[in-house]
Amino acid sequence: MTKQILSVMALSFILSSCGGTEPKATEETTQEEVVVEEVATEVNEPLTVVIEANDQMKYNIARIDASAGQEITLTLKNVGEMPKASMGHNFILFQKGVDVQAFAMEAMNAKETDYLPASLMSDIVAHTSLLGPGEEETILFNAPDEAGPYKFICSFPGHFASMQGILFVQ
Ligand code: CU
Secondary structure: OOHHHHHHHHHHOOOOOOOOEEEEEHHHHHHHHHHHHHHHOOOOOEEEEEEEEOOOOEEEEEEEEEEOEEEEEEEEOOOOOOHHHHHHHHOOEOOOOOOOHHHHHHHHHOOOHHOOOOHHHHEEEEEEOOOOOEEEEEEEEOOOOOOOEEEEEEOOOOOOOOOOEEEEOO
C-alpha cells in the first residue's frame, strides 16, 4: 500500500515538474493522493484479545488498549473446574458512563437470562454468554468510536468486585 502511494506521488511529481500545459489535471491527481493516504492511515489491524477466567473469581487481564473503531476479536476462556451454577463467568463491556455497580445488582435478579438483565441491554457494547468450566467463546465487535475508558465485568452474582477491567480507547 505504502509503495503504491509513493509511486503515485512520484508520478505526479514527474508530471508537474515537466511543466505540462494542463495544470488542472495535475491538481486533480494531487487531491486523489490525499484521499488515498487518509484511508490508509485509518485502517487498523484487528486486535485479538484472550481473557482467562478462573475459580478464584479473577480475569487474567485488567486492561485492554484499542484505537477508536478497531475491530476486536475477544475470546473468553473459563479455565476453572467448578460447576457453572456456582462459578460461571462472562465478559460484559459497557457503554461509557454506565453505573456498573447498579448493573451488577440488577444482574443478580436475572438468573433466567444468565445474569444479563433484559432491561439494561442498552448499557452493553458487547458480551459473551455465561461459560462453564472448560468452555470458551469468541465474540467479534468494534471498539467504540469515542475515546475514553470503558469498563468490563463478569456479572455472575458476587463476581463483579474482583472480575472487572477497563478497555481504553484512543
Ligand atoms: Cu465470573
